[in-house]
Amino acid sequence: xxxxxxxAISDSACCTAAGLKRLEAALRGGARLLQLRCKPLLPDAxxxxxxxxxxxxxxxxxxxxxxxxxxxAIGADGVHLGRDDGSIRMARARLGPRALIGASCYASLERxxxxxxxxxxxxxxxxxxPSATKPDAPPAPLSVLAAARSLGxxxxxxxxxxxxxxxxxxxxxxxxxxxxxxxxGQTDIEAAAxxxxxxxxxxxxxxx
Numbered sequence: 418x419x420x421x422x423x424x425a426i427s428d429s430a431c432c433t434a435a436g437l438k439r440l441e442a443a444l445r446g447g448a449r450l451l452q453l454r455c456k457p458l459l460p461d462a463x464x465x466x467x468x469x470x471x472x473x474x475x476x477x478x479x480x481x482x483x484x485x486x487x488x489x490a491i492g493a494d495g496v497h498l499g500r501d502d503g504s505i506r507m508a509r510a511r512l513g514p515r516a517l518i519g520a521s522c523y524a525s526l527e528r529x530x531x532x533x534x535x536x537x538x539x540x541x542x543x544x545x546x547p548s549a550t551k552p553d554a555p556p557a558p559l560s561v562l563a564a565a566r567s568l569g570x571x572x573x574x575x576x577x578x579x580x581x582x583x584x585x586x587x588x589x590x591x592x593x594x595x596x597x598x599x600x601x602g603q604t605d606i607e608a609a610a611x612x613x614x615x616x617x618x619x620x621x622x623x624x625x
Contacts (some may be wrong), residue, residue, distance in 0.1 A: 418478070423594055424575075426594040437546065453479065455482075459487050462487070485508050486511075495512060495516040505518055529542070573594075574591035580612045587616060
């Protein structure tokens with residue numbers, strides 16, 4: 418599949434039975450990829466399977482943050498791995514060849530090159546702007562996106578992204594904008610998600 422568009426990442430308020438409606442609102446708003454990020458603990462597997470089911474209704478892959486075992490248990494479409502979450506090869510062995518496996522590269526082109534070599538399906542960079550979720554995360558320069566285009570993987574930008582600053586990231590080389598607070602921190606989640614779509618052009622809007 419083509420990885421382009423809004424990448425919605427859940428906040429903790431999503432991670433309850435009632436919170437599934439928040440995920441559905443983001444999908445209705447046009448999110449093209451959904452990550453289940455529940456800190457400090459993931460909900461039970463029934464919740465996870467319900468979240469995956471929502472993604473299937475909208476034709477949107479659902480990934481799990483950090484936890485490969487949980488991704489296997491709920492039948493998720495893949496996983497997103499940070500620095501301390503195990504290797505791409507380990508995740509691929511557990512999840513299978515069709516799984517979507519992404520990885521955090523922070524601001525490191527060297528790390529991105531190594532992860533691409535291991536078989537990461539997308540490479541995530543950030544933070545690019547001040548972030549409510551990770552306020553102490555070190556910043557990444559826009560130039561890292563342009564440099565990473567040569568690696569031949571879809572690029573995800575994350576960190577404080579809003580509709581009025583996301584265009585600069587796409588112009589620099591990002592394919593997807595990963596957003597937590599800009600979507601799930603808003604009163605009208607569906608409208609908040611939809612507000613990003615114009616950044617990707619009319620083709621993405623018509624598919625939502």
